[in-house]
Amino acid sequence: MGALTVRLPASLHEKVRDLAEEEGISMNQLVMLAVSEKITRLDAEAQFAHLDALERFGEAVAEEEGAQPDELMEELLSQAGDEEPREGDRRPAEAK
Numbered sequence: 723m724g725a726l727t728v729r730l731p732a733s734l735h736e737k738v739r740d741l742a743e744e745e746g747i748s749m750n751q752l753v754m755l756a757v758s759e760k761i762t763r764l765d766a767e768a769q770f771a772h773l774d775a776l777e778r779f780g781e782a783v784a785e786e787e788g789a790q791p792d793e794l795m796e797e798l799l800s801q802a803g804d805e806e807p808r809e810g811d812r813r814p815a816e817a818k
Contacts, residue, residue: 728753766811 730738742752780795 738749738752742749745752747755776798777795780798784793
């Protein structure tokens with residue numbers, strides 16, 4: 723496991739300490755969870771952006787070839803595998 727020293731303003735440090743205490747975890751665990759959640763969110767947003775780009779590409783190709791965009795998207799998605807979405811996976815606009 724790597725080590726990282728982070729300098730926080732006193733007000734933010736106090737909020738981290740208070741929240742960690744409320745949650746019953748260490749400040750280190752709280753920061754680790756926060757970083758993990760942020761990375762997961764950014765990864766999901768990148769995946770959704772990729773899917774949106776594929777959809778736009780599929781629509782453009784369909785216009786060129788006269789195919790139906792939905793049929794082309796189904797073909798593209800069939801190549802993506804059959805893994806079920808994980809709990810909480812949503813497009814960023816749908817997340818609340």
